[in-house]
């Protein structure tokens with residue numbers, strides 16, 4: 001199964017591109033469903049797992065416009081984005097299970113997954129926490145003249161954080177090769193966007209800083225991909241931007257939340273905005289694949305993702321001695337364990 | 350009129366909620382501000398249904414804007430209200446630190462005593478949920494290092510109720526740190542009893558051989574360890590500090606003087622932590638009475654991992670307290 005990043009050389013609107021984007025979205029959805037299963041089977045490290053179901057087009061569409069050397073940060077709901085950038089689902093699932101084989105050796109977990117090799121400067125459990133780093137990544141890109149851009153992915157909730165505005169101002173002021181990508185799933189935990197701001201047209205704030213700014217609907221991944229291409233091209237040319245992608249958070253905030261604060265009618269309506277289903281129907285309409293062929297594709301993905309759970313369960317816990325590793329650089333001494341210290345102090349009498 | 354004692358069994362979470370309800374009913378100037386405190390009922394359920402009882406004017410859902418929320422509370426407190434902020438995780442205190450350390454903590458002093466900032470920031474910390482490095486910390490030392498901020502950390506259900514009510518009546522800003530591992534703890538609250546005064550430590554167990562000073566969840570671990578130690582003939586005094594600013598040293602002193610052995614236990618990291626301050630005070634004030642070095646049993650000087658096994662290995666547990674105590678006698 002292809003687990004590499006989207007092949008950006010496939011031209012926009014082409015038949016193979018439709019299928020490619022569908023595949024990425026289906027892989028994200030199936031992966032997220034398996035994360036839910038991992039939790040239900042009590043094999044995840046904790047319950048703070050934020051599924052990106054309903055937001056697959058933002059991840060697949062935006063990442064289709066990124067180049068391999070580009071850098072990015074994500075929020076806590078970042079599994080889909082990382083998969084779309086080419087993450088190995090096994091190493092991701094193992095991390096979510098807190099296992100040694102995970103991307104961060106079981107130390108980070110779902111909310112702190114990262115892979116420098118794929119330009120992932122880190123997921124974040126602090127709302128807005130990862131945003132300003134792309135200003136720095138943008139400065140580095142310009143300094144090194146390497147042609148890369150940096151993208152901050154974050155939720156609508158992060159627009160409440162002052163650091164976003166500081167970062168947007170610097171990016172615009174210094175004309176950095178960066179894009180702020182706001183995945184607006186309409187909710188920050190139980191708070192709907194219109195309960196958190198008097199002006200939900202989020203891109204207007206970015207425009208006020210002098211950033212290229214737009215909101216697109218996330219139903220059609222092709223629309224997202226096209227907008228993302230424009231924003232990434234502009235950023236690469238020194239015109240930073242802010243792209244908001246409208247979608248709907250299908251399920252609860254984290255695994256234990258059943259969204260009792262949401263109106264069931266609204267929820268049913270929201271789930272109709274299903275980018276995976278929409279893309280599937282497009283593919284059938286265009287005659288690229290029929291139902292049976294798509295089912296076969298889905299089954300193949302399901303098998304791949306089933307294997308991530310088996311893989312995770314079979315993996316070892318991190319060794320206890322790894323506790324003190326990586327607090328500082330490997331060349332530096334590790335912090336002394338409290339127990340060792342106590343033994344030392346109480347030994348000589 | 351003699352007031353009857355009303356002993357009610359409830360959870361730590363419910364005791365906190367009851368304190369908010371009772372204090373809000375008594376003082377119409379109390380408002381609650383925070384993320385998800387209203388419709389959602391609080392990330393850990395402490396403010397559940399308060400919005401129904403007190404309305405949106407007094408239980409205010411905010412955007413995810415910690416610095417702004419705490420800053421707004423400072424201004425509200427200076428304008429006659431009694432704001433209670435809920436900061437979802439103590440880990441987010443960094444985002445509010447200017448408002449807390451440079452504004453709230455200094456206003457009374459900088460402005461020559463003209464006005465105080467009577468506000469409470471309720472938050473929760475600690476390990477136990479595989480919540481990872483940014484949602485599991487114990488950051489009380491940040492607060493203790495800032496003169497002007499009061500700090501309370503309840504360990505028991507009774508204190509969850511009484512300490513919170515007392516915090517809400519303080520003339521100065523109080524940071525009130527709950528433990529995420531204690532919300533479902535059950536215990537009795539005496540709603541009518543005169544509580545231990547604000548700033549007074551509680552002696553939860555008396556023993557002549559050793560004194561263990563601690564607070565928050567580690568109180569329960571220390572009590573567990575003390576039982577095991579008693580089986581080995583070692584009787585420990587357990588002191589629950591309850592408030593870390595002020596620190597009630599006078600309650601600690603006679604126990605150290607009597608036993609000559611002191612241990613300080615914290616979940617927060619060792620270096621420059623609460624235990625360091627306590628150990629320094631004990632050594633300065635009780636030096637002549639000590640038979641052994643004062644031992645600090647504390648969180649490791651490392652971030653908290655999401656892996657359950659590493660998470661557990663990062664903080665003290667009852668066995669570690671027991672083993673350390675035994676070593677103090679070997």
Ligand SMILES: Cc1ncc(C[n+]2csc(CCOP(=O)(O)OP(=O)(O)O)c2C)c(N)n1
Pocket residue numbers: 050075076077125126127128154155156157158159185187188189249253384413415437441444
């Ligand atoms: C600084 C900070 N404040 C609060 C939280 C608690 N919290 C975690 S996710 C979240 C909602 C975030 O909403 P949004 O940014 O829209 O992302 P979504 O969950 O919808 O993907 C909140 C309030 C946090 N993690 N960090």
Ligand SMILES: [Mg+2]
Pocket residue numbers: 155156157183184185186187188189
């Ligand atoms: Mg959101």
